[in-house]
Amino acid sequence: MLKVLSCVAMDHSYGLLALATFVCIFGSILTVRLYARVQRSLGMQKLSWLVMTGVVGGSTIWMTHFIAMLSFNAPLAHAYEPTLTMASLAAAIGITTLGFLITATGKPGILVDLGGAVVGAGIAIMHYMGMAGYEIAGRIEWDPGYYAASVFLGIGFGAVAMSRIARPVTRYCQYIGILTLILAITTMHFTGMSAITIIPDPLIVPSADVIPDSLLTVVVAIVGVMLVLGASTYAIDLHSTRGAAERFRHLSLHDPLTGLPNRVALGEHLQAVIDGEKVDMAGIAVLSFDLDRFKDVNDVHGHAAGDAVLRAISERMSQALGEGEFVARMGGDEFVALTRNLSTENEASAFASRLIAAIVRPVEWKGKSLLVGTSVGISLYPGDARTPEELLAQADLAMYRAKVVGSNAVRHYEPAMDDAARDRSALAMDMRQGIERNEFELYYQYQNNSLTRDIIGFEVLLRWHHPLRGMVPPAEFIPIADRNGFIHELGDWVLRTACQQAACWKIPFKIAVNVAPGQLANANLAARVHEILLETGLQPSRLELEITESGIIADQQNALRVIRQLKQLGVKIAMDDYGTGYSSLTTLQNFPFDKIKIDRAFIDGVTTNRQSAAIVRSTIILADSLGIPVLAEGVEREEHMQFLLSEGCPQVQGYLFGRPMPLSEISHVVNAEIADQPAVQADDRSEPEIMPMRVAVR
Known part of the structure; x- marks a missing residue:
């Protein structure tokens, strides 16, 4: 060495x-x-x-x-x-x-x-x-x-x-x-x-x-x-x-359609902003946006128009951002924005208003002016939550509450929203077991001839006897079933049960079953109805399916195809809740309805509100000119009957004639001897025979 x-x-x-x-x-x-x-x-x-x-x-x-x-x-x-x-x-x-x-x-x-x-x-x-x-x-x-x-x-x-x-x-x-x-x-x-x-x-x-x-x-x-x-x-x-790595990372963190940061980039940015907060104060606001009427743009004008709207809105939101502000596209028509260095909650609301103003401006596309709105939910750090996941979840809860209020609404997160969300989730799980435990029951409400007041059918409404909650209102569980897809199974149960019960009646009253928008979107609906009719033995002419315009407008071509298939089976089709949706002459002209049902909200005001009276009057005249029978819902007083008789409304339904009742309470009517009953009235001018009983999932 x-x-x-x-x-x-x-x-x-x-x-x-x-x-x-x-x-x-x-x-x-x-x-x-x-x-x-x-x-x-x-x-x-x-x-x-x-x-x-x-x-x-x-x-x-x-x-x-x-x-x-x-x-x-x-x-x-x-x-x-x-x-x-x-x-x-x-x-x-x-x-x-x-x-x-x-x-x-x-x-x-x-x-x-x-x-x-x-x-x-x-x-x-x-x-x-x-x-x-x-x-x-x-x-x-x-x-x-x-x-x-x-x-x-x-x-x-x-x-x-x-x-x-x-x-x-x-x-x-x-x-x-x-x-x-x-x-x-x-x-x-x-x-x-x-x-x-x-x-x-x-x-x-x-x-x-x-x-x-x-x-x-x-x-x-x-x-x-x-x-x-x-x-x-x-x-x-x-x-x-x-x-290449930087380009790949950029692509992995940005939405390819709009160029905005995506969900992953938002999570990283939000975590970095939270980590950078030195003072424990409500200095960060997370805003969840969901576009209103965007699906209508896609359905009417095509996905190219929808893409143009998303790109235009993304560019406007980006231009509206100031220092310390950030916006990302989460997918579909959902966006999330955040801002920091806030001193009051009002600043978060002002930020939301600034972005709403950018969103609601018309988007010009191929000579057309496309309009959308938005619903906004806001959560704050650290007052509402301390992690990105919780902040985003709470902003979403607030956004869904805003959607209930109406377009362009803004709602701040409240702890009660968590309780409501958990309650809905628990109700959704109980609902599936409810059918197996026979907790659901059909109730029936009379439908009557306006002139003779004879029974011409029944509306059948769904009721849920929950073992712990008692009677759960349909307004609570039907929207949940529609959102989680259980509406198909529940709708099948209602249709089969109603057809089985009606097929056993001595008096062949007709029945009308409400079809939820989610059911109408199913291309196999007609085949399913046909299968149930064969299984229960009910004549197709005794079944009337009621469809709301909100279910039609989502996919008009599919809805028209399904309705025509149902008509070929011999099933009647009614437009339900007329006047509350997108009602138009084009809808009545394009779809082969056998009946129009005027919503109870208008009937309640015919004696006190000129606008309600005018709407009911014009609907009856329009339907008469088209040869379509009209049924007025929500008739509760004699004043209502006098108005409807004077205007020539042929059919009515409401508490004036009876509340919804279980099958056991109407059995004496549907199983009575013919000689003991008044002549069964026709519900339109083309068929002088018994008219409908209706089953509504609501």
Whole structure:
């Protein structure tokens, strides 16, 4: 060891020795980095990186050796034989490439160590080939011990280097690999140099056809270009990789349609804002937006129009943002915005109003003016919640409460909303078990001829006897069933049960079953109705299905197709709650309705409200001109009957004639002897026979 240190300290020029050290360190780092590309590549790309790694690694070994040789203070004239000198470069590159190839293609195991040993052997072979071409005016004698030690050090450190690089167990293994590769090159070289003793001999003169130090310097510089090219290739690839990673990250964090940050980006940003809050105060507001009437835009004008609306609204919201404000698209027609540094809740409401103003402006698209609204829910940090998940969930709860109020409404989160949400979830779970436990029951309400007041049918309403809650109003559980998809199963139960009960009556009153929008959207509805009619034996002409316009407007083409299929079965179709939805002459003209039902809200005001009276009067006139019978709901007083009789309304229903009752309380009516009953009245002018009983899921 002392001889090696003496060789380094006493026999070399420090300047060139420092250069050799730099080349060794730089080349080793670059070689390991390039080899990392080999491990991550496949096919021809893997082979290309492998060759580049071998060229850079071999050149590093060769340059380190010959720069160190140039720094060697030989006391005698010397030069380098060109063939062996250049052959040593080829050997360094070729054997190093072979070692990397063995390591890269072999599974983790002995082949990795073998490849590293080959790399170390390449260092030794290159060194002693170069020394074989070293001509000096004297004899070179070799110390076997140092000779063997140099080979052992090269192979040993080479094996360790590749083992750490190819089989990392910690994040520091790469650095250990670089260090051991440097040690493989340097210890092999200086131990090998310590193995020689030069004995001057005036009879030995270097040949004329050799490479002097000056020319070798040029050759080393040329070979150094390989390192520069390798470094440039690595830098270009690294830049491209980072650029691709940044582009990928941008795409992964942004919505492709609008360019706004997406759900993931919102979560990261919101967490960063929360982490940055130093003062525990209500300084952050999260706003959840859901567009109103956006589905109508898609249904009427197509998805291209919907996309244009989303892009325009996204751009406007972005332009409306100020310092500390952020907006993201969550998907569909849902957006979330947040603002910080708030001092009062009113500032959050003002922020919401500013964004609403940007949303509700008309969007011009292909000569059409498209309008949407929005509902907004607001939650505050830290007053309402302290985590991004809770803030977003609470803003959503507030937004859904805002949707109940109407378009462009804003609601702040309240703890009671959580209780209501949990209550709805519990009710949804109980609902499914309710059918199995026979907790649901059908109630019936009379429908009457206006002139004779004879019974012409029944409206059947669904009731739920909950074991703990008691009688649950339909207004509570029907919307829940519609949202979670249970409306299909519940609607099937209502239809089947009503048809089974009506089929057993002695008096063949007609029945009318309310169809929820979710049911109407099912393309197999007609097939399901047909199956139930066959199963229960009820005549199709005794069944009337009531459909609201809100169910039609969602998908008019599908609704019209389903209604026509139902009409082909012989089933009657009624428009329910006329006047409360999107009622229009076009709807009445395009859809083959057999009846129009005027909503109870208008009947209640016919004697006190001129507008209600005018709407009822015009509806009766319109229906009469179209040849469609009209039934007025919510008739509770004689004043209502007098108005309807004077206007010519043929059918009525309401508390004036009876409240909804269970089947047991109307059995004496539907199962009475014909002789004991008044003549059954017709519900339209084309069929002088019994008219409908209605089953409504509400």
